[in-house]
Amino acid sequence: MDNYATFFDKIRESLQREEFIKISLGDYNGTELYLKNVYIKPVIIKREKKLSFVFRYKTQDITQNFEIETAIMEIQGLLKVEGFRVATLFTERENLLCQFTKKGVWSLRQENPTAKKPVVLTHDKQKERKLDSADKVYLQELKLTDAAGNVYKNAQDKWKQINHYIEILSSILQRLPPRETLNVVDMGAGKGYLTFALYDYLVHTLQKRTSLVGVEYRKDLVELCNHIAAKSNFKDLLFMRGAIEDYQPQNDLDILIALHACDTATDDAIAKGIRHDADLIVVAPCCHKQIRREMEKSKVKNELDFLVKHGIFMERQAEMVTDGLRALIMEYFGYQTKVFQFVSDAHTPKNVLIVGEKKIVDTRKQQEILEKIKSTKAYFGISYHHLETLLEMG
Template identity: 65%
Template sequence: MDSQATFIEQLSQSIRTEDFIKLSLGNYRGEEAALKNVYVKLVLIKRVLMLSFTYRYQTRDLTKNYSIEEGLSQLQDLLSVSAFRIATLFTASANVVCEWGKQGKWSIRQEKATAKKPTSRSHDESKERRLQQGSKRYLQELRLTDAEGKVYKNAQDKWKQINHYIEILNGMLVDLPQNEQLQVVDMGSGKGYLTFALYDYLRNVLHRDVAVTGVEYRKDLVDFCNEVAQRADFDQLSFVEGSIDSYEPSHALNVLIALHACDTATDDAIAKGIKNNADLIVVAPCCHKQIRREMEKGKAKNELDFLLKHGIFLERQAEMLTDGLRALIMEYYGYQTKVFQFVSDAHTPKNVLVVGVKKGTNAARQAEIKAKIEESKAYFGIGYHHLEKLLG
């Protein structure tokens, strides 16, 4: 039996003996664009034990669940074509590494166990919430919990959504500059659900010195949120009246957030973040009218124009183009971008999150991006993108 077959057998045995913890595949050399890694774990779905595969791409994750037999077959396929050159099996007793060597064959070695066994494999178990309910004053004031800290039944979806936002942001928040007061702006903060939660999380969970500002054009909501912040003793959280376009921060920005800013207001927010050299920009776009009007006016002739005669396809294409160009423009200014779905489309069709982390760039990369932007605009008959105008 060769090393690869031995590895698959050891994997199968670890599942049978309940020793299995997780599996990872790396050093991808296959042909599928942007695929980086595959992570495998055991999950219990409707009382059936299954292997859950997470395919990690450059800008998204894709999860598929297989029966044990199907999963083992899938792993054999992934390794047999040498698409992945290293596989690590984490068990309670040891880490087993199967690696494709320079001699053109697989080898196996054992290392000291480093992973802890999960307490539950339930796929449907309650997720740990980043924010604890407790007796937090602001949660009561925002009508999310009662006086005892229990989440109201009609607020469960909002509570889950807030925690999901914090979960998504967490990995990026912990990488923000240390040893300085973080400056965070939430553009279009509304009633302040996320603004309060973000301040609470940064201040009381991550223990960061932080000042958070919510920008909202409705004066009644600004007054209400400032009163709640004062009663909650959130002394570095404030709300100001104004639009995204008109707001000018008094300090350098670390984080700029704009959720569901309509049409070009999202561009206003991104431009504000870029001009103020924000370390992290997070936007959830809503409406994409500007680019749709450009496409309707341009009426480009190409091999895809047959799709755009249908209104619903035109709308979807305009959404992808708007956000795709936004990501390219952010990359031009040195941001590493990710675009992904952040809530189920069962809750809202506007569920795309565009994230930019400041990394830096160079002239060659900028020239390449600029050419791609111009090429894309010409192909779809787009005269201009509003974000381009804002940034000159």
């Protein structure tokens, strides 16, 4: 076996044994202008090991990441095709210098190791979590973490979703008007992943006295969540069985949450929040059938009708129109609205999060908003919007 082949065997071997540290390529004699060196190191990207290449030019660096086998082929090309004549493999055991000599052959020289293996390989930007996973009974009971607080591999996406949710709301929650007790309702709480996390963050991180009710129609989930709440010693967290449209808050309502409430159930939730003067309304709409049926029935002609002949575009347009009108209606009632991308778990499609903070009703703008709602409905052939009807806006 020649030296060149041996060098690549050593690369694969060091990767398999987890002894690989880095590779540097030098003595460039190729045609690419200003290219000087290439530096290669392992990284973890989305829990997958790859090799990161830094192409060093005279005035800039360019980084590319490759899967392991593709990376090895890339190195072979850089040496035999692109014109690098020296490659040095740094491992925990040795340094291995592979050099193209004046005789036209590859030489191989072994040296003592000089590089130190990095402690952390991750390339993903590490975010400061608003919640930690240690000593959280509810996370253990929901099968997200083990007893030591380690997040299970198959629960990583859900854990990211929970933290993304809290990250979005964190600054808004701190701006809420002072209350002796925050009264929160989470409509359509499901298995309670986000409900528990919100209660935990409000009570233990923000130190706000909080009474939170999770409304859920499925009896088995209500019983499960109440069991977990009791086991977690979350004294002011209660789950109740019921439908969103039927639930009537017993106290003042400060925060209303409705995540993935289907179709007009989102409108029912928003309407309750508005009627009860909630300081904060947070909804992640799911399904948009009511407006889509209106648009399909009218088949109005406008500048965008070329899109809606395609079913998937009709669906997306109906989503945007529905949620755009929801945001306008909330603004009519004095809410400052923002729309965020909200990525849920693997069983729910990507969605948007509509957040409304209660401000002051601007009577001067209300008429403008009404005109905008009216013209939007006419443009898309919508005879009525369910939320508008619930709130008796004419």
